C-alpha cells in the first residue's frame with residue numbers, strides 16, 4: 220500500500236494499474252486522502268437497476284499513457300459491496316453516489332478494463348492537457364454533489 224497511496228491522483232487507484240497483479244484497489248468516497256480505504260478481493264451487486272451517467276478521468280489513460288481522453292460511463296447508482304481489509308476483516312457496505320462510481324471504475328481495472336474501452340462509454344478527446352484539466356475541474360465539482368459516506372451493509 221505504500222506504493223499505491225503516494226501515486227493516488229484522485230479518488231482511486233487499482234494495483235494492476237501500477238503493475239501489481241493483485242485484486243486490490245484504494246479509493247476515497249470524497250477524494251479526501253483521509254478517507255482512503257484499502258479494498259482487497261472486492262465483489263459488488265447492484266441495488267436496483269438505476270444507473271447514473273457521469274464523466275470519468277483515469278490515471279492509466281491520462282497520467283500514464285498521456286492520452287487526453289475521458290469517458291462518459293453509466294454506473295449503478297447504488298451497490299452492495301464486500302471486500303477484505305488489510306487486517307483480514309470482511310467489510311460489507313452499501314455505496315452510493317460518487318463512492319459507487321469510483322468503486323465500479325476501480326473494479327473494472329481489476330478485470331483488465333479501462334473506462335474508455337467500455338462498450339457503453341462515450342469517449343471525449345481534448346486537444347490539450349489544459350483543456351482536459353479545465354474539463355476535469357467541472358467534473359470534480361459535479362462529483363462533489365454526490366459525496367456520500369459509505370453505509371453499513373445489511
Ligand SMILES: [Zn+2]
Pocket residue numbers: 276277278279324325328334
Ligand atoms: Zn482508472
